[in-house]
Each structure stands twice: as C-alpha cells, then as structure tokens.
Amino acid sequence: xxxxxxxxxxxxxxxxxxxxxxxxxxxxxxxxxxxxxxxxxxxxxxxxxxxxxxxxxxxxxxxxxxxxxxxxxxxxxxxxxxxxxxxxxxxxxxxxxxxxxxxxxxxxxxxxxxxxxxxxxxxxxxxxxxxxxxxxxxxxxxxxxxxxxxxxxxxxxxxxxxxxxxxxxxxxxxxxxxxxxxxxxxxxxxxxxxxxxxxxxxxxxxxxxxxxxxxxxxxxxxxxxxxxxxxxxxxxxxxxxxxxxxxxxxxxxxxxxxxxxxxxxxxxxxxxxxxxxxxxxxxxxxxxxxxxxxxxxxxxxxxxxxxxxxxxxxxxxxxxxxxxxxxxxxxxxxxxxxxxxxxxxx
Numbered sequence: 243x244x245x246x247x248x249x250x251x252x253x254x255x256x257x258x259x260x261x262x263x264x265x266x267x268x269x270x271x272x273x274x275x276x277x278x279x280x281x282x283x284x285x286x287x288x289x290x291x292x293x294x295x296x297x298x299x300x301x302x303x304x305x306x307x308x309x310x311x312x313x314x315x316x317x318x319x320x321x322x323x324x325x326x327x328x329x330x331x332x333x334x335x336x337x338x339x340x341x342x343x344x345x346x347x348x349x350x351x352x353x354x355x356x357x358x359x360x361x362x363x364x365x366x367x368x369x370x371x372x373x374x375x376x377x378x379x380x381x382x383x384x385x386x387x388x389x390x391x392x393x394x395x396x397x398x399x400x401x402x403x404x405x406x407x408x409x410x411x412x413x414x415x416x417x418x419x420x421x422x423x424x425x426x427x428x429x430x431x432x433x434x435x436x437x438x439x440x441x442x443x444x445x446x447x448x449x450x451x452x453x454x455x456x457x458x459x460x461x462x463x464x465x466x467x468x469x470x471x472x473x474x475x476x477x478x479x480x481x482x483x484x485x486x487x488x489x490x491x492x493x494x495x496x497x498x499x500x501x502x503x504x505x506x507x508x509x510x511x512x513x514x515x516x517x518x519x520x521x522x523x524x525x526x527x528x529x530x531x532x533x534x535x536x537x538x539x540x541x542x543x544x545x546x547x548x549x550x551x552x553x554x555x556x557x558x559x560x561x562x563x564x565x566x567x568x569x570x571x572x573x574x575x576x577x578x579x580x581x582x583x584x585x586x587x588x
Contacts, residue, residue, distance in 0.1 A: 300312065300478075305378055307475075307476055307477075308475070309321050309322040309475050310472055310475050310476045311326075311377070311378060311381070312378075312476075313376040313377050313378055314375070314376045314377075314378070315376060315424075316424055316425075317373065317376035317424045317425075318424065318425045318426075318472040318473070318476065318481075319369060319370055319376075319377060319472075320369075320427040320471075320472055320475070323576045323577060324576060325368055325370065325576045326381065328368055328370075328371070328388060328389060328390075328575055328576050329368065329370040329371070329374070329377065329381065329383065330381065330382065330383055330384045330385065331383060331384060331385025331386065331387060331388045331389075331391075332384050332385055333389070334385060334387065334389060334392060335389050335392045335393065340392060340393065340396045341396075343393065343396075343397075344396055344397055344400050344401045347361075347363065347397070347401065347403040348401055348402045348403055350403075351402050351403040352402070354561070354569060358567070359561070359566060359567060359568065359569055360445070360448055360449075360567065360568045360569070361403055361404075361568075361569050361570075361571070362403075362404045362405075362406060362441070362444060362445065362568065362569070362570050362571075363397075363403055363404065363405045363406065363570075363571050363572075363573075364405075364406045364408070364437070364441060364526075364530070364570055364571070364572040364573075365390060365393075365394070365405065365406065365407055365408065365572070365573055365574075365575060365578065366408060366429070366437065366527075366529035366530075366572065366573070366574045366575065367390065367408060367409050367412065367574075367575050368574065368575045368576050369422045369427060369428075369429075371388070371390070371409065371575060372409065372412050372413060372416060372421065372422060373416070373422060388575075389575070389578055390407070390409075390575050390578065393405070393578065394407045404444055406440055406441060406444055408436065408437055408440055411436050411439075411440050412429070412433060412436055415432065415433075415436050419432045420432065421433035421436060423470055423483055424483055425470040425472050425473055425481055425482075425483045426470035426471050426472060426483070427471055427472060428471070428528065428529060428532075429529065430486060431462070431486045431487055431488050431532065434488070434532040434533045434536065435457065435460070435488060435536065437529075437530075437533045438454065438533050438536040438537055439454045441533070441537065441570070442454040442537070442540065445568060449520050449567070449568075451519075452519075452520070452540050454540075455490070455492065458491075459490060459491050459492055460488040460489060460490055460491060461488070461489045461490075461491055462486055462487075462488060462489075463486065463487050463488075463489050464484060464485075464486055465485045465486060465487050466484075466485055467482045467483070467484055467485070468482055468483070468484075468485045469481065469482050470482075470483055470485075488536070490539070492539075494514075494538070494539040495514050495515040495516060495539065496512050496513070496514045496515075496538045496539050497512065497513055498510060498511060498512040498513075498535075498538065499511050499512075503548070503550055503552050503555070504552055505550055505551045505552060507548040507550045507552075508548065509545070509546065509547060509548070509555075510534060510544075510545075510546040511543070511544070511545055511546075512538040512541070512543060512544045513542070513543045514538070514539065514541060514542045514543065516542060517542045518542070519540060519541050519542040520541055520542065520566075520567035520568060521541055521542050521543045521544065521564065521565070521566045521567050521568070522537070522541045522543075522544045522545075522566050522567065522568040522569075522570065523544070523545050523547070523560055523561060523564055523566040523568070523569045523570070524537075524544065524545070524546040524547065524570045524572065525547050525549075525556060525569070525570070525571045525572070526546065526547070526548060526549065526570070526571075526572040526573075527548065527549040527572065527573060527574055527577060528548070528549075528574075529572065529574050530546070530570075530572045531548070534546050541568075543564070545560060545564045545566070547560060549573075549577070
C-alpha cells in the first residue's frame, strides 16, 4: 500500500510542481499594471528564490555575484562603479584630466578665498583600499598607482586646494580597531570618527578654536544587528552585522532638521547656540552622512548637500545663500570626479 502511494506521488509530483510554478507566475500577471518590464518585481516569491539560489551558490564556493564579491573571512566588497578597476589600478587619470582637476579646483579655491571662504576637498577611500588582504587572491593589483594616488600627488605638487587624504589615518587606526563594516560599502563609526578628527585638524589651521573632541568624549552604543547595504545587493538580506554609533557625552548645543528629497536622500541643516562659531557648507556623498553629526557642534550653522539624482541641487547658489566660512567637497574614491561640482559653480 505504501509502495503504491509513493509511486503515485512520484508520478503526480511533476504535475503539481508545474501547476504551482505556472500558478505563481500567472498570479502577478493578473495584477493591474503588471507587464513584461515589471514581471520580475511582481513574481511571487522572487526575492526568496534569489536568496535560496545565491545561498546555494555561496555554499558551493561561488564568490562572484552581480556588483558584489565575497572576499576572505566573510568580507563583502561592492564591485559596481568600477571599484575593481580602482583596486587593480587599471583606469588611470590622464595628464590632461589631472591638470584640469587641479586648475579647476584651484580656480574655485582662489575665488572663494577672495570672499573669505575656505575650500577643502576630502576623499574617502574604498574599502578594498584599506582592507586589501580580504579581497580574493585571484584579483591582483596590476597598475603601479591608483587614481587616488595620482590625484593626491598631483595636487600636493601643483595645487593650492587642501586635499584631505584619509588613507594613512585609517590604516594606522585599523591596526587596533576595525574601521569599515564587513558587509557594508562604508566605514563604521570608528572610521567616521577618524574622518571627523582629520577634517577638523586641517580646518583648525585657519580656525584655531575648532578643536576635535577626544574619543573618550563619546559613548559607543550598540544599535542592533542590522542588514547593511551589500547583502540586499547580493540578494541575501538575512546576512546581518552589528551596528555601532558614537553618542556624545557632552552637550552639543545643536539642533538639526532634514529636508527629504525624492530619491530618499536628505538635505540636512543645523544651528548651534554659539553664534560665534564659523559656518560650513558640505557637498558630499553617503560617506559623510555619519560624519556630519560629529562636525555640527563645531559650527554655528551647517548645510549638507548630498550627491543626488535630484536635478540642480549641487549648485553654486548654496554658497551665496548660506554664506559659509568653510566649503567642504567630499567624494568616495570610486566616484572620484569633480566635474559636476566645478561645472555647477561656473
């Protein structure tokens, strides 16, 4: 009896599977507004299927996924936006590009200097630049210099604009403390603190009253086990990692507000009770999002403009509107391109 039952199940199972598969396929098609271009997003359970499939691939030893590489010891690296080219040093700046950046930035530096405004450029390195040992050994560094090497060396030799290269400070700190998340493209709270400390150290050469807070002025708070930004790209949102934040032990005297943008980013504004402090305007990408709250207590007001798809937001008018004492342009290494900024303030 049991043998007969199993025989029937074996015969019927493919039919049941086919009916279920096509049933799940047809259900989203019947939904209003579903077409070929939106089928993938509406396919019932597609996210779970991707997760199961990629988990299986990972278990088999696969390490290369769309926009992601699984490195050593579970470190995940983002490979979009030519990050691998940066790591391998295979798409160098031309001499003309370096000269254009140097001349363009210095032109803005002198223009702002005439108005009493300090211009500073900050470059956040890619995670693979600070933690190359966790990259798969099959991916070799080919070129002699990265674009970041080229730009910093050229600006130091020919330029006037201060360029803050954070690599040395992060590399020194990582000997004792982790400065990037394993499953995130971004630095962690310690990396943010290192960036904050270095930025203020450079700015204080002109504004001596701006002294960074020592590490013991902050409480390190565990904010939970969360899904960071790379696992969803990998299609495996169940991969989680601890998230830590620095909370000041001192009274900041600062209030802030945020203006939401259509692409999910925000313009952040802050005001401090101490109106004798200088003011600052930040043009930045996501790397400075966690650094800005550390910087805000040192300025009477700040305006933070994110790199965004919203047209016209990176605009020279911000400088004339908020009249800052300091303008900071920040870019991550893989997006090392100042054309947009220079074009926007011509």
